[in-house]
Each structure stands twice: as structure tokens, then as C-alpha cells.
Amino acid sequence: MIALSLAEIAEVVGGQMHDIPDPSVQVTGPVVRDSREAGPGSLFVAFVGERVDGHDFADRVVEAGAAAVLGSRPVGVPAIVVEDVQAALGALARHVVARLGATLVALTGSAGKTSTKDLIAQVLQREAPTVFTPGSLNNEIGLPLTALTATEETKFLVLEMGARGIGHIRYLTGLTPPRVGLVLNVGSAHIGEFGGREQIAQAKGELVEALPPAEEGGVAILNADDPFVRAMASRTKAKVIFFGESDEADVRAENVRLTDSGQPSFRLHTPSGASDVTMRLYGEHHVSNALAAAAVAHELGMPADEIARALSEAGSLSRWRMEVTERPDGVTVVNDAYNANPESMKAALRALAAMGRGRRTWAVLGKMAELGDEALAEHDAVGRLAVRLNVSKLVAVGGREASWLQLGAYNEGSWGEESVHVSDAQAAVDLLRSELRPGDVVLVKASRSVGLESVAQALLETGAEGEVAAR
Numbered sequence: 375m376i377a378l379s380l381a382e383i384a385e386v387v388g389g390q391m392h393d394i395p396d397p398s399v400q401v402t403g404p405v406v407r408d409s410r411e412a413g414p415g416s417l418f419v420a421f422v423g424e425r426v427d428g429h430d431f432a433d434r435v436v437e438a439g440a441a442a443v444l445g446s447r448p449v450g451v452p453a454i455v456v457e458d459v460q461a462a463l464g465a466l467a468r469h470v471v472a473r474l475g476a477t478l479v480a481l482t483g484s485a486g487k488t489s490t491k492d493l494i495a496q497v498l499q500r501e502a503p504t505v506f507t508p509g510s511l512n513n514e515i516g517l518p519l520t521a522l523t524a525t526e527e528t529k530f531l532v533l534e535m536g537a538r539g540i541g542h543i544r545y546l547t548g549l550t551p552p553r554v555g556l557v558l559n560v561g562s563a564h565i566g567e568f569g570g571r572e573q574i575a576q577a578k579g580e581l582v583e584a585l586p587p588a589e590e591g592g593v594a595i596l597n598a599d600d601p602f603v604r605a606m607a608s609r610t611k612a613k614v615i616f617f618g619e620s621d622e623a624d625v626r627a628e629n630v631r632l633t634d635s636g637q638p639s640f641r642l643h644t645p646s647g648a649s650d651v652t653m654r655l656y657g658e659h660h661v662s663n664a665l666a667a668a669a670v671a672h673e674l675g676m677p678a679d680e681i682a683r684a685l686s687e688a689g690s691l692s693r694w695r696m697e698v699t700e701r702p703d704g705v706t707v708v709n710d711a712y713n714a715n716p717e718s719m720k721a722a723l724r725a726l727a728a729m730g731r732g733r734r735t736w737a738v739l740g741k742m743a744e745l746g747d748e749a750l751a752e753h754d755a756v757g758r759l760a761v762r763l764n765v766s767k768l769v770a771v772g773g774r775e776a777s778w779l780q781l782g783a784y785n786e787g788s789w790g791e792e793s794v795h796v797s798d799a800q801a802a803v804d805l806l807r808s809e810l811r812p813g814d815v816v817l818v819k820a821s822r823s824v825g826l827e828s829v830a831q832a833l834l835e836t837g838a839e840g841e842v843a844a845r
């Protein structure tokens with residue numbers, strides 16, 4: 375964060391200083407909400423949660439070197455007291471971003487946000503210092519905390535924006551106004567909360583509505599292959615750039631194929647030239663993510679060959695997203711258990727099928743949450759797709775929704791042997807331990823609440839007779 379005195383911060387957030395002997399003391403370290411991350415010069419933000427009250431850790435963070443606490447009540451140590459801690463955090467982020475002068479890139483979409491954000495960051499880092507959202511910290515708390523890690527040296531600030539309702543992205547863009555806005559897709563994620571794709575599109579499109587007009591440098595980057603996203607061009611005054619495999623896309627891919635190991639290869643076309651890309655990531659769905667990242671980089675001045683080189687060298691930065699690890703016995707474990715929706719589930723299955731050419735494949739799948747009335751049909755469709763892709767065995771893990779996955783596969787299959795339903799993660803581990811053979815490929819994926827990453831971790835521990843090599 376840029377250095378600010380406690381007096382300046384109090385003024386920005388409209389707070390009162392308590393137990394601060396010297397208001398000129400500067401916050402030079404990070405702004406944190408986890409007391410374990412507090413250090414010299416930091417500012418600790420004290421939230422009151424359902425189980426933990428951050429104010430209870432005030433003494434600890436000051437002992438660790440924090441300059442002060444930003445909270446909702448005096449705590450006996452240096453503190454800036456405000457009525458609404460979340461609003462104060464947002465105001466501080468808005469103030470810092472306004473002073474930075476960095477180019478702010480914001481992105482949203484129903485699927486692929488985090489993977490695309492990681493690609494954008496790795497491409498832009500080749501040009502200049504870049505700060506970007508860690509993991510999926512894309513809400514009203516995580517986003518300002520990320521923005522506050524930027525310094526005077528930061529040239530690009532890449533922020534992922536999530537939404538669970540109308541107005542959420544509008545709020546986030548008010549905290550960190552973007553110059554470049556990217557919308558990836560409109561899918562089924564959280565459709566139970568939104569009520570339909572039209573409502574999801576309305577919420578995601580708030581990003582392009584927040585962009586400055588073209589004459590002020592605003593750029594909207596939209597997926598030409600998604601009709602809901604393509605239609606957002608009418609909702610912005612910014613310059614519009616399309617990406618995708620469509621002929622009308624400004625940034626597009628040709629000759630898309632998968633390598634024998636399931637990694638995408640294609641020829642990247644941009645308005646400034648063309649170049650070949652072979653990615654280190656797994657699955658054809660990453661082509662669209664790469665095109666989105668390329669469109670951002672092109673608009674920020676990078677030539678096509680440099681973009682292609684960066685995309686070819688980029689890896690996965692966020693855990694449990696198509697993490698591919700090969701055990702010493704030749705079993706390959708694909709941990710994609712961070713989250714799931716119908717689009718990402720189908721993409722992961724296709725990646726598994728591509729990776730498993732000539733090998734036995736296992737899809738260990740669990741519930742996709744927040745699908746509302748679409749839940750039965752979507753789980754059934756995923757189960758059927760597993761069979762159509764010739765996945766050797768579907769292991770459906772959990773309760774009602776998992777039974778729908780299994781039933782879809784059972785009804786689609788020829789002999790009824792393509793799927794099995796188990797009660798929990800441990801049952802899945804026991805089954806796999808008894809039946810896996812060297813050379814098998816195992817995909818593990820479900821919504822975050824299911825916690826199926828434990829299956830992947832157990833499988834890696836099982837095979838760890840020596841050092842496990844991650845690819």
C-alpha cells in the first residue's frame with residue numbers, strides 16, 4: 375500500500391482516532407483482516423463475524439507491529455473507529471486507487487474468472503509491475519484488500535469481480551473504477567440465486583456500464599461466442615473489442631487442437647499480428663480464457679508474438695483448479711475441486727477425456743450448488759456427458775444431487791457399470807484405493823462446499839512412495 379498517516383486514513387474513512395499518541399505515524403505495510411498477517415506498519419481491519427470478533431485480537435496485532443486497528447469500537451490500542459468497517463475499507467481502497475495512476479483491469483463471468491485473471495496477470499507482468507486478485511477474493515472485502523496491496527510502482531491492477539445479485543458489481547466498480555472491463559460468459563453458476571440467465575447477464579453487464587467512454591480510454595472486452603455477453607456492447611460507451619473463435623472476433627483462435635496430454639494449441643490472431651500458442655494448462659476451455667487475456671494485453675500495447683510467448687509459458691497460480699499431479703506409480707490426479715457449475719464441470723470432463731486417451735479415466739464428482747430449479751436437469755446432463763465422453767467410471771459422491779449424477783450416467787450407459795454412487799469422500803477414497811491401476815487418470819470436482827479436495831489429497835498421499843511430481 376502507498377504510505378498514509380493515521381490522520382490521513384481517519385479523514386478518508388470518516389473515522390475517529392482513539393489511543394493514537396502520534397497521528398503522523400504512517401501505515402507502510404499491508405492492510406489485513408487476519409491477525410496472523412499483521413506486521414510492522416500494517417493496518418488491521420477488525421470485522422465482527424459469526425464466530426470471531428476481530429477486535430479481540432487488537433493487542434496481538436499491535437504487538438506484532440501494526441500501526442493501528444480499523445474497527446467499530448475503541449480497543450485500548452491505537453485505533454480508527456468507524457460506524458461501518460466494510461464501508462470504511464472500501465473508501466480507503468477507492469482513495470488509494472485514485473492516487474495510484476495504475477491501469478485497472480476488471481473481469482467477471484460465470485466461469486473461468488480466476489483462471490483468466492491468473493493468465494492476464496502473468497502476461498502483463500512481463501511488461502510492468504502488476505498486482506492481481508489472489509485466488510478468488512473477489513467480493514466486497516477481498517477486492518479492496520487486493521487493491522490496497524498496490525504501490526506507487528504498480529502499473530497494472532487486475533481485479534476479479536464476483537456477483538451473487540444485481541448491484542454487486544456496480545458496488546465493486548464504485549470502489550475500484552476500471553478502465554478495461556472484461557466479461558467472459560453468462561452461464562448457470564448461481565442461477566438459483568439470480569433466477570435466470572437474463573438476470574445473470576444484467577448483473578455481469580454492470581461492469582461494462584461502469585467503464586469510461588472510448589475517448590477517455592475505456593475498453594470493454596466481450597466474448598463474441600456468448601450471445602448474452604455480445605449483447606452487452608449496447609450497454610457501454612467504451613471501445614468494444616470482441617474475442618472468441620467467431621469470425622467477427624477481433625482476437626480469435628484458429629487451428630485449435632489438444633496435444634496428446636490434453637493441453638490446448640492454437641494460432642492466436644490479434645489486430646497487430648498472429649502467433650502460435652501451446653499452453654501448459656489442461657483442457658480446451660482454456661482457449662477462450664487465453665483469448666480474453668490476449669485481448670486485454672493487446673489493448674494495453676503488447677505485440678502478438680510476446681502475448682503468445684507469455685500464454686505458452688503461463689501456469690496455474692490458484693490451487694485446486696485443474697492441478698495435474700502424477701504419482702510415482704503413473705496414476706495422474708487432476709484436482710479441480712475448488713468449485714463447480716455446469717459449464718466448468720463439462721469443460722473438466724472434456725479435459726479428462728482428452729488427457730486419458732488410451733488410459734482408464736475416473737470422474738469423481740459431487741454436487742453443483744445454487745442451481746435452483748435447474749439442479750436435477752443439470753446434474754443429469756453431466757452424468758450423461760461422462761458416458762458420452764467414454765469416461766471409464768463416474769464416482770458420484772454425496773447425497774441427492776450426486777444420485778442425480780449417477781442416475782444420468784446409468785440411464786445413458788450401455789451396461790450400468792459406468793457409474794457408482796458413494797456416500798462421502800472417504801468412501802470414494804476407499805473405492806479408488808482398491809481399484810486404481812498405474813496409468814489411470816482421476817478427475818476430482820464439485821462445488822466448494824463438498825470439500826472433495828480431500829479425495830485428491832488422499833490419493834496423492836497414497837501414491838507418495840517417493841517424491842510426487844507436479845506438472
